[in-house]
Amino acid sequence: MAHEKLSPRQKMIGMMYLVLTAMLALNVSKEAVEAFKKVDKGLTLTVANYAIKK
Numbered sequence: 282m283a284h285e286k287l288s289p290r291q292k293m294i295g296m297m298y299l300v301l302t303a304m305l306a307l308n309v310s311k312e313a314v315e316a317f318k319k320v321d322k323g324l325t326l327t328v329a330n331y332a333i334k335k
Contacts (some may be wrong), residue, residue: 290328293324297317297320297321297324300317301314301317304317
Protein backbone atom coordinates (compact mmCIF):
# COMPACT_ATOMS: atom_id res chain seq x y z
CA MET A 282 0.00 0.00 0.00
CA ALA A 283 2.91 2.35 0.64
CA HIS A 284 4.05 2.01 -2.97
CA GLU A 285 0.82 2.95 -4.71
CA LYS A 286 0.30 6.44 -6.13
CA LEU A 287 -2.14 8.59 -4.19
CA SER A 288 -4.58 10.90 -5.91
CA PRO A 289 -4.40 14.61 -5.04
CA ARG A 290 -7.60 14.22 -3.02
CA GLN A 291 -6.12 11.38 -0.96
CA LYS A 292 -2.96 13.42 -0.35
CA MET A 293 -5.09 16.38 0.78
CA ILE A 294 -7.09 14.23 3.18
CA GLY A 295 -3.94 12.67 4.60
CA MET A 296 -2.39 16.09 5.14
CA MET A 297 -5.56 17.38 6.80
CA TYR A 298 -5.57 14.47 9.25
CA LEU A 299 -1.90 15.08 9.98
CA VAL A 300 -2.58 18.76 10.70
CA LEU A 301 -5.61 17.91 12.86
CA THR A 302 -3.56 15.40 14.86
CA ALA A 303 -0.79 17.97 15.35
CA MET A 304 -3.30 20.60 16.46
CA LEU A 305 -4.86 18.23 18.96
CA ALA A 306 -1.42 17.25 20.24
CA LEU A 307 -0.64 20.93 20.84
CA ASN A 308 -3.95 21.34 22.68
CA VAL A 309 -5.25 24.01 20.31
CA SER A 310 -8.42 25.85 21.25
CA LYS A 311 -11.81 24.41 20.37
CA GLU A 312 -12.48 27.26 17.95
CA ALA A 313 -9.43 26.37 15.86
CA VAL A 314 -10.48 22.72 15.64
CA GLU A 315 -14.01 23.77 14.66
CA ALA A 316 -12.59 25.99 11.92
CA PHE A 317 -10.55 23.06 10.62
CA LYS A 318 -13.67 20.88 10.55
CA LYS A 319 -15.53 23.60 8.63
CA VAL A 320 -12.75 23.76 6.02
CA ASP A 321 -12.78 19.96 5.73
CA LYS A 322 -16.55 19.94 5.22
CA GLY A 323 -16.32 22.64 2.57
CA LEU A 324 -13.56 20.84 0.67
CA THR A 325 -15.45 17.56 0.82
CA LEU A 326 -18.57 19.25 -0.55
CA THR A 327 -16.56 20.89 -3.32
CA VAL A 328 -15.04 17.56 -4.38
CA ALA A 329 -18.47 15.91 -4.34
CA ASN A 330 -20.02 18.68 -6.44
CA TYR A 331 -17.16 18.50 -8.90
CA ALA A 332 -17.60 14.72 -9.23
CA ILE A 333 -21.33 15.17 -9.93
CA LYS A 334 -20.68 17.73 -12.68
CA LYS A 335 -18.13 15.52 -14.40
